[in-house]
Every structure is written in C-alpha cells, then in structure tokens.
Amino acid sequence: MAPKRNFLSIVLAETGGRVLLGLLLAAAILVPASNLLLPEGSFLHVPTYIVTLMGKYLAFALLALSVDLIWGYAGILSLGHGAFFALGGYAMGMYLMRQIGDRGVYGNAELPDFMVFLNWTELPWYWHGFDAFPFALVMVVAVPGALALVFGWFAFRSRVTGVYLSIITQAMTYALLLAFFRNDMGFGGNNGLTDFKEILGFNIQAQNTRAVLFSLSALAVAGGYIMCKLIVSSRLGRVLIAIRDAESRTRFLGYRAEYYKLFVFVVSAMLAGIAGALYVPQVGIINPSEFAPAVSIEIVIWVAIGGRGSLYGAVLGAILVNYAKTYLTGAMPDAWLFALGALFIASTIFLPKGIVGTLPAFGTGKRRGQKS
Amino acid sequence: MNLHASPSRRDTILYLDGVSVSFDGFKALNNLSFYVEVGELRAIIGPNGAGKTTMMDVVTGKTRPDSGDVIFNGGTDLTKLDEAHIANLGIGRKFQKPTVFESQSVFENLELALAGNRRVFQSLFFTLTSVQAQRIDEVLETIRLTGDRAKQAGDLSHGQKQWLEIGMLLMQEPDLLLVDEPAAGMTDAETMQTAEMLKRIAGDHSVIVVEHDMSFIRALGCRVTVLNEGSVLAEGSLDAMQADERVIESYLGR
Ligand SMILES: Nc1ncnc2c1ncn2[C@@H]1O[C@H](COP(=O)(O)OP(=O)(O)OP(=O)(O)O)[C@@H](O)[C@H]1O
Ligand SMILES: [Mg+2]
Numbered sequence: 001m002a003p004k005r006n007f008l009s010i011v012l013a014e015t016g017g018r019v020l021l022g023l024l025l026a027a028a029i030l031v032p033a034s035n036l037l038l039p040e041g042s043f044l045h046v047p048t049y050i051v052t053l054m055g056k057y058l059a060f061a062l063l064a065l066s067v068d069l070i071w072g073y074a075g076i077l078s079l080g081h082g083a084f085f086a087l088g089g090y091a092m093g094m095y096l097m098r099q100i101g102d103r104g105v106y107g108n109a110e111l112p113d114f115m116v117f118l119n120w121t122e123l124p125w126y127w128h129g130f131d132a133f134p135f136a137l138v139m140v141v142a143v144p145g146a147l148a149l150v151f152g153w154f155a156f157r158s159r160v161t162g163v164y165l166s167i168i169t170q171a172m173t174y175a176l177l178l179a180f181f182r183n184d185m186g187f188g189g190n191n192g193l194t195d196f197k198e199i200l201g202f203n204i205q206a207q208n209t210r211a212v213l214f215s216l217s218a219l220a221v222a223g224g225y226i227m228c229k230l231i232v233s234s235r236l237g238r239v240l241i242a243i244r245d246a247e248s249r250t251r252f253l254g255y256r257a258e259y260y261k262l263f264v265f266v267v268s269a270m271l272a273g274i275a276g277a278l279y280v281p282q283v284g285i286i287n288p289s290e291f292a293p294a295v296s297i298e299i300v301i302w303v304a305i306g307g308r309g310s311l312y313g314a315v316l317g318a319i320l321v322n323y324a325k326t327y328l329t330g331a332m333p334d335a336w337l338f339a340l341g342a343l344f345i346a347s348t349i350f351l352p353k354g355i356v357g358t359l360p361a362f363g364t365g366k367r368r369g370q371k372s
Numbered sequence: 373m374n375l376h377a378s379p380s381r382r383d384t385i386l387y388l389d390g391v392s393v394s395f396d397g398f399k400a401l402n403n404l405s406f407y408v409e410v411g412e413l414r415a416i417i418g419p420n421g422a423g424k425t426t427m428m429d430v431v432t433g434k435t436r437p438d439s440g441d442v443i444f445n446g447g448t449d450l451t452k453l454d455e456a457h458i459a460n461l462g463i464g465r466k467f468q469k470p471t472v473f474e475s476q477s478v479f480e481n482l483e484l485a486l487a488g489n490r491r492v493f494q495s496l497f498f499t500l501t502s503v504q505a506q507r508i509d510e511v512l513e514t515i516r517l518t519g520d521r522a523k524q525a526g527d528l529s530h531g532q533k534q535w536l537e538i539g540m541l542l543m544q545e546p547d548l549l550l551v552d553e554p555a556a557g558m559t560d561a562e563t564m565q566t567a568e569m570l571k572r573i574a575g576d577h578s579v580i581v582v583e584h585d586m587s588f589i590r591a592l593g594c595r596v597t598v599l600n601e602g603s604v605l606a607e608g609s610l611d612a613m614q615a616d617e618r619v620i621e622s623y624l625g626r
Contacts, residue, residue, distance in 0.1 A: 246471055
C-alpha cells in the first residue's frame with residue numbers, strides 16, 4: 001500500500017515546491033526587514049520602489065498559479081483570466097476609493113470624484129458596503145467566483161472545450177473591457193479608480209505599508225501554492241488530469257466532467273481575484289486596460305515559459321517574464337511586445353515543457369505533464 | 373423482426389428493440405433488436421462497418437438513437453441518459469482504441485476507476501481504504517500488471533493497455549461490461565489469456581464482447597450474434613454461424 005500521505009508530505013513533495021516556499025517565506029521576512037531596518041546607503045538595503053515592484057510581481061505570480069491550476073491540470077486554456085484579476089482589483093479599488101472620503105479634489109465625502117464630475121448625486125447601489133474592508137474582501141473573491149460559476153456552468157455543461165472555450169473566454173474579457181470603459185457603469189470609465197490615500201487607516205504610500213503589502217503578497221503566493229498543491233494531489237486532482245488527457249473516457253467512468261471543471265474554474269477565478277486585490281494597492285490604480293484580451297494572453301505566456309502543470313513553474317515564469325518586461329520597457333519601450341512574442345515562440349520550440357520541465361535541477365522523479 | 377421469441381424483459385441485462393441510428397442519411401443501425409440475459413457472456417461479430425461500435429455508443433450514451441428502446445436491467449431506458457449517469461448505473465466500457473490515462477500510473481488508472489462516489493467534494497477529501505487498496509492489488513493480479521503498477525500507463529505496450537482498460541472496467545464493478553475488440557494488436561498467447569480473463573469475469577457479470585478474431589471467439593465458447601448493415605443477421609453457436617449461408621455471404625460479399 002502507498003505510504004500514508006499527510007499535509008506536509010504532500011505540500012513538500014517536490015524540490016521545486018520546497019524551494020519556492022522557502023524563498024517566499026524568507027522574502028516575506030527579509031525584504032521588509034532590509035527595507036525598514038537597514039540604512040539607505042547600505043549595500044543590502046532594498047529601496048521601497050523595488051519592494052513595491054517585487055510585490056507586483058508576486059501578485060502576478062499568484063495570477064499565474066491560478067491559470068496553471070486550470071490549464072496545467074484540467075486542460076482549460078482560459079484566455080480571459082485577466083477579467084477575474086481585474087474584478088478582484090476593482091473590488092479592492094472600490095474600498096480604497098471609499099477611504100478617500102472628503103480628501104478628493106471636489107471634497108465630497110459622499111461621492112468619489114469621478115461621480116461628482118458626472119454630476120451624480122447619489123452613490124449607486126452596488127457601491128454600498130465597500131466602505132467596510134471585510135465586505136470588500138468578500139467581494140474580492142465572490143465577484144470573480146460568481147462570474148466564473150455562471151460562465152463555467154454554461155460553457156462546461158454545453159461541453160465547449162479546447163480552442164472554442166479559449167475564444168469565448170476572450171470574448172468575456174473583451175465584453176467586460178467595453179463595459180468598464182463606459183462612464184455610466186460607475187467604475188470611473190477609462191480612468192478607472194486611482195488617487196488612493198489610505199488602506200485600513202494606513203497611508204498607502206508609506207514605506208511601512210508597502211513593506212506589509214509585499215509580505216502579504218509573498219504569503220498569498222505561498223498560501224495559493226499550498227492550496228493548489230493540495231487540490232492537484234487529491235483524487236480530485238487526478239480526475240482533473242484524467243479530464244485533461246481524455247475527457248470522454250472520464251465520463252464513461254461515471255465522472256461528471258463539467259462539475260469538476262466548474263469547481264476548479266471557480267477556485268481559480270477566486271485566486272485571480274485575490275491577486276488583483278493585492279496588485280491594486282501596490283500599483284495605486286485599476287483601470288479597464290486590465291480587461292484587454294492581450295493582458296490575458298500574456299498570463300498564459302508566463303505559465304508556458306515557466307512550465308505548465310507544476311505550479312511552481314508558473315510562479316517562476318511570471319516573475320522572470322515580468323522582470324524582463326520591466327527591464328526591456330525601460331531600455332527599449334517599443335520592443336516589449338516583440339520580445340514577448342519572440343520569447344513565447346522560442347519557448348514553445350526550445351522549451352516545450354517550460355523552464356521547469358526542461359531543467360533537470362527541477363526533476364521531481366514523477367512528472368505529471370502531458371507527453372508531448 | 374426478432375429472430376426468436378422475446379423473453380420477459382425482467383431477465384435481461386440489456387434489451388435493444390428497434391434501434392436505429394443514422395449519420396447523414398446512412399443507417400449505421402437499422403432497426404436493431406437483440407437481448408442479452410443476466411450473467412450471460414455474448415460475442416458479437418460482423419464485418420467492418422456493421423454497426424458494432426455504434427451499438428455500444430448507443431448503449432453507453434455517446435450516441436442518441438433516432439428511434440428504438442434500450443432497456444437496462446429489465447427496466448431502465450438508457451436512451452435519455454448521459455454517459456456519466458449510465459456508467460454509474462453499472463455499465464462499463466472498453467473502447468476499440470484503448471483509452472487509458474497516459475500520464476498517470478497503472479495504479480492511479482485503476483484507482484480512478486474504483487467503484488464509489490464520484491462527486492466533486494468527495495473526491496477532494498478521498499483517501500484510499502485498505503480494502504480498496506487490496507481490491508486494486510487483486511485486479512492488478514488479474515490483468516497481469518502487478519509488476520508494472522508504478523509505470524506510467526502511456527509507457528505500456530498496446531496489449532498491456534488493453535488489459536489495463538479491462539482492469540479499469542473491473543474496478544468499476546459494473547453489472548454489464550461492453551468490451552470492444554479486446555484482442556486487437558495482441559500476440560496469440562495474449563489473445564488466449566484475454567479470453568480466459570473475460571470468461572472468468574463473466575462468472576459474476578454480464579459481458580458483451582466484440583471481436584474479429586475467430587480463434588478468440590471460439591475460446592470464449594459462448595453464444596454469438598452476427599451483425600450486418602446495422603441489424604442482426606443471425607444468432608447461435610459459433611459453429612452454426614460459421615456454417616450459415618447468409619453469414620458466409622456477408623463476410624465474403626465485401
Ligand atoms: N460519428 C459517425 N459519423 C458518421 N458515420 C459514422 C459515425 N460513427 C460510425 N459511423 C459509420 O457507421 C458505420 C458503422 O460503424 P461502426 O464503427 O459501428 O462499425 P463496426 O461494426 O464497429 O466496425 P469495425 O469492425 O470496423 O470496428 C460505419 O460505416 C461508420 O463509418
Ligand atoms: Mg468497431
């Protein structure tokens with residue numbers, strides 16, 4: 001019989017996962033410590049802007065995890081995950097807008113600036129409750145989760161799979177892009193939500209706040225990894241892999257593939273929403289551009305480059321590609337899209353299993369990736 | 373239309389009555405009627421394109437018939453149900469092209485097929501009991517894959533994949549097994565072992581086997597139904613079938 005598997009033995013089963021969790025924990029402690037405690041001139045001092053930049057990468061890493069969970073394990077290639085990320089971000093942004101109070105340009109304590117500008121006199125009903133942080137936190141997962149539930153219910157029940165599913169996820173995020181661009185939707189139109197002042201009473205620009213947001217992002221990625229790992233290591237995870245590899249065979253074994261997909265799709269959307277909520281206070285803005293189809297495609301490229309179907313590969317891919325993006329957009333602003341395209345093509349040709357599927361250092365003895 | 377007197381539906385594990393399926397006007401099944409008794413082992417033969425696989429598609433919910441009834445276990449009409457529902461009623465199927473979960477181990481393939489609750493949340497918190505693990509060991513023994521339990525299913529030989537798929541069928545503990553061309557791509561020795569395996573299985577289950585290999589059918593030693601152009605051409609012992617004029621013609625006429 002197989003050895004008894006407990007929580008730790010599952011979570012720490014792979015070298016890549018152990019390294020990832022170790023690095024995340026170390027970063028969550030050491031980066032803020034260095035930023036806050038070491039003098040600015042010190043060689044080991046991490047400047048605040050770097051802390052925030054890395055915090056943003058970690059939010060992307062969590063987003064990449066959410067995509068790998070469905071694409072790597074259930075074969076659901078979502079090209080619309082940016083939508084769930086953005087919805088989580090908007091939920092957090094709405095809370096942050098409410099915290100501005102009367103400190104906006106118009107000094108209106110009841111309404112955000114953009115509503116005053118539109119001559120609105122009353123807060124729309126769907127903005128109610130966002131003054132309260134716990135309510136906003138619930139919405140961060142509930143809104144993306146609900147959209148995923150409704151969308152997935154129709155898509156999976158009608159057995160929309162493969163490239164057709166990818167196309168309708170693109171359509172979904174594009175429709176939301178158009179909707180959020182409209183001023184009368186009440187989400188700030190193309191400017192989105194910005195000019196945040198405080199989070200839970202702390203100045204959002206302050207060094208301490210930034211450090212804490214970074215740590216929380218690192219812990220969220222660690223938590224997300226652990227949760228995904230537990231899911232994919234369970235029998236449910238093996239059913240997902242079975243669905244990925246031979247969906248109809250799974251049905252003939254008596255599994256309702258649509259419910260399994262729906263479950264994991266909703267979990268993934270919620271994770272993406274949390275990623276968005278971590279992203280927004282760190283970058284200080286959320287606007288409809290996050291719904292752009294190209295943004296969602298980029299997420300998939302991170303996962304492909306890092307290595308689909310290993311979870312830690314997605315984290316690695318997100319961080320590496322975004323580091324390259326920061327560097328390249330600084331050095332050659334126009335070159336980024338071409339570089340991304342080239343990177344994607346190169347990785348599919350030379351690293352079809354991504355970085356972690358190719359480097360022997362990440363060998364796990366037992367790869368669950370697809371055979372070619 | 374029936375070639376012999378109808379039994380009472382009660383004693384049949386599977387009862388097809390006037391089933392027709394057409395693809396773009398072509399009748400793959402043409403008013404097909406036959407029945408299989410509880411606990412019976414039945415072989416189905418017929419030339420390529422006779423409709424054997426299509427018949428299994430209809431029974432397992434993959435294809436909806438244009439007309440006709442498919443009654444399981446003396447009472448349940450299968451024509452309105454989907455694949456997962458039919459599987460959970462107790463019908464297992466081995467496909468003509470062996471289909472196992474290639475990126476998972478032999479053991480995991482069997483574990484996936486293990487009879488039991490298939491709900492999402494039960495799967496999330498599932499742990500294998502020692503009784504279930506023992507059951508997997510037994511099936512590994514039956515399908516001669518004990519030594520390969522940790523191997524990735526994709527790395528098995530063609531014949532071993534066929535056995536693994538039969539093993540998965542057994543794990544499901546179905547009442548009725550539909551086995552489509554289990555001996556395809558097997559050596560003679562493997563073919564005979566497979567026939568033995570199916571005969572043993574037939575003791576506790578009803579089994580319908582489709583095969584082209586006549587030595588295999590002979591080894592099964594069971595009643596044979598001959599399909600041709602979507603309906604039953606003849607039914608009886610293998611010797612009787614091989615002597616039957618119409619059967620000979622249907623094979624040679626092609
Ligand atoms: N999905 C489909 N669409 C169109 N035609 C089909 C479809 N499935 C089966 N057919 C046709 O129906 C006929 C019966 O096919 P079926 O696969 O049932 O034959 P078979 O008896 O299993 O043959 P074989 O011994 O070659 O496996 C064939 O002519 C086949 O081409
Ligand atoms: Mg066939």
